[in-house]
Amino acid sequence: MLDLSLAFDLLVAALVGLAVGVQREWTGHTDGPDGRFAGARTFALLGIIGGFAGWLVRLGYPALATVIAAGGVLMPIVAYWATMRRPGTTTDGTTEVVAVLVVALGLTAGLGVRTPAAAVGVITVVLLAEKTRLQQALQRVDAAEMRAALLFAVLALVVLPVLPDTGYGPYEAFRPRQLWMVVLIFSALNFAGYITRRLIGETRGLAVTGLIGGFVSSTAVTLNFSRRSREEPALALPLALGVVAACTVLIPRLLVVTTMLRPPLALALLPVLSPVFLAGLLLIGFVLWRERDTRPAGTPATEPHAEPHAAPHLATPTASDPRPANGLGHNPLGLTSSLQMAVAFQLVLFALAWIQQNAGASGLIASATVLGLTDMDALTLSMTRYAASPNAVPMAAVAVGVGVLSNTALKCGLVLAIGEARYRRHAAGGLAMLAVGSAAGLALGWPR
Known part of the structure; x- marks a missing residue:
């Protein structure tokens, strides 16, 4: 029988990743000489990876969950290392850090804690979207x-x-x-x-x-x-x-x-x-x-x-x-x-x-x-x-x-x-x- 609670948990995990990925792709962070490794689909999949890891913890398989979550976290780390080796690449790890956070939020949603995961996801997207205004505000702080x-x-x-x-x-x-x-x-x-x-x-x-x-x-x-x-x-x-x-x-x-x-x-x-x-x-x-x-x-x-x-x-x-x-x-x-x-x-x-x-x-x-x-x-x-x-x-x-x-x-x-x-x-x-x-x-x- 279909577990609707699990379905909603995984849906929230996927949507959090998708929202972050859409923002990254829409602002052009996936293209050009400084293009990063992940777009909308990859971020959604990272969220789902975290969601399944959280689900496995609830089923009593913490070791398997750890391996899956670690794989999701390792991928942006390796991608950052590879990107920084390219000549002329600007140093910026925001996309990779957010990818690790998406895995963590997916894990949180998979554990059944959907509301905090969704709330932090929304805050993350806002922070990414308001980068210019935040920088301007910081310049005004004495x-x-x-x-x-x-x-x-x-x-x-x-x-x-x-x-x-x-x-x-x-x-x-x-x-x-x-x-x-x-x-x-x-x-x-x-x-x-x-x-x-x-x-x-x-x-x-x-x-x-x-x-x-x-x-x-x-x-x-x-x-x-x-x-x-x-x-x-x-x-x-x-x-x-x-x-x-x-x-x-x-x-x-x-x-x-x-x-x-x-x-x-x-x-x-x-x-x-x-x-x-x-x-x-x-x-x-x-x-x-x-x-x-x-x-x-x-x-x-x-x-x-x-x-x-x-x-x-x-x-x-x-x-x-x-x-x-x-x-x-x-x-x-x-x-x-x-x-x-x-x-x-x-x-x-x-x-x-x-x-x-x-x-x-x-x-x-x-x-x-x-x-x-x-x-x-x-x-x-x-x-x-x-x-x-x-x-x-x-x-x-x-x-x-x-x-x-x-x-x-x-x-x-x-x-x-x-x-x-x-x-x-x-x-x-x-x-x-x-x-x-x-x-x-x-x-x-x-x-x-």
């Missing part, structure tokens, strides 16, 4: 970015696994592994913001600059843009829009952190934070729609970095400026700020553990109000710990919502105290709308 990526790999793959996951200190609130996860999460967010700024650039408008800056610190964006409004009153509306964008992007940032650390809390935060996020999106969309025709055709958009009085973090680097020419700084990971965040998080954990033991829910809301004025990230992270018990999740969500409202009030105070008159009207009005959305979210999410 030394600071490469060091940051390698450092992050060490922090995540070497340091994190060796840290203990048990509690120490008062109330057992000090957990080294969880604290290091905080460092990794915010380093990753900083790096993502850095790369985004590299791709988009800081010259595409103050709204985009504020939006990206909000991934790092919406309060810092508000402070810098408020100062700049006094030096460049003509940019009042774009600067105000940048502040609203920075405050709006704070919401998905908080949801990303809570989803990674405490998914139930992220779910409870949706009704609390959705109104303020929607208010920000609607306000940004309305202003962009209203101002779509205000700039004459052919007039260049405002270049934030080209202004003579640009805020420090937006200014164009000079010969005496130690920053790179891209103006994004030497530290893509923002490791120092991430470590500072972890220290603040730990201090807040000790304080919240004491509040939980002695003050109850009222003390929690009071502390969220105060902490939200200065550090929404530390508040959010501490609430992920507080929400370890399902019964504590609703109050933790409310505390985050209270912190957002408190933080919005602080930014409004900065705008009114520092900003230029026209900028104050626009920015304070936008922040007031966000505050209304925040209050509506608290009304929806308050435990009853």
Whole structure:
């Protein structure tokens, strides 16, 4: 009787090889003076060889399977050796390496593990097809970015696994592994913001600059843009829009952190934070729609970095400026700020553990109000710990919502105290709308 499971295993093995072979043949790697040994048919057959080897392992013939798989692997090795002996051949072993991988993927499929084999096969074809774009992307990576990526790999793959996951200190609130996860999460967010700024650039408008800056610190964006409004009153509306964008992007940032650390809390935060996020999106969309025709055709958009009085973090680097020419700084990971965040998080954990033991829910809301004025990230992270018990999740969500409202009030105070008159009207009005959305979210999410 036909074994349909085996038939599907061998089919996946053959298709993986065929897909790789078609890509190699389509891009011309089988022709010309540098032509390699295998095309679509050969790769499909290599996949089938691996598939049968995996099937023989399942039947209890590992020795025979080893001989068959070794033959499939040996063929591209010999072909590479023969190809490199030809005069004038360019050194390139991609096709041969992929042929060995196809045998391995066919073996994996033959063992019955079809989905991973198919997934890796698709990824392999994409990597082969996107060779030019990958090379172009690597040419744009500078030394600071490469060091940051390698450092992050060490922090995540070497340091994190060796840290203990048990509690120490008062109330057992000090957990080294969880604290290091905080460092990794915010380093990753900083790096993502850095790369985004590299791709988009800081010259595409103050709204985009504020939006990206909000991934790092919406309060810092508000402070810098408020100062700049006094030096460049003509940019009042774009600067105000940048502040609203920075405050709006704070919401998905908080949801990303809570989803990674405490998914139930992220779910409870949706009704609390959705109104303020929607208010920000609607306000940004309305202003962009209203101002779509205000700039004459052919007039260049405002270049934030080209202004003579640009805020420090937006200014164009000079010969005496130690920053790179891209103006994004030497530290893509923002490791120092991430470590500072972890220290603040730990201090807040000790304080919240004491509040939980002695003050109850009222003390929690009071502390969220105060902490939200200065550090929404530390508040959010501490609430992920507080929400370890399902019964504590609703109050933790409310505390985050209270912190957002408190933080919005602080930014409004900065705008009114520092900003230029026209900028104050626009920015304070936008922040007031966000505050209304925040209050509506608290009304929806308050435990009853």
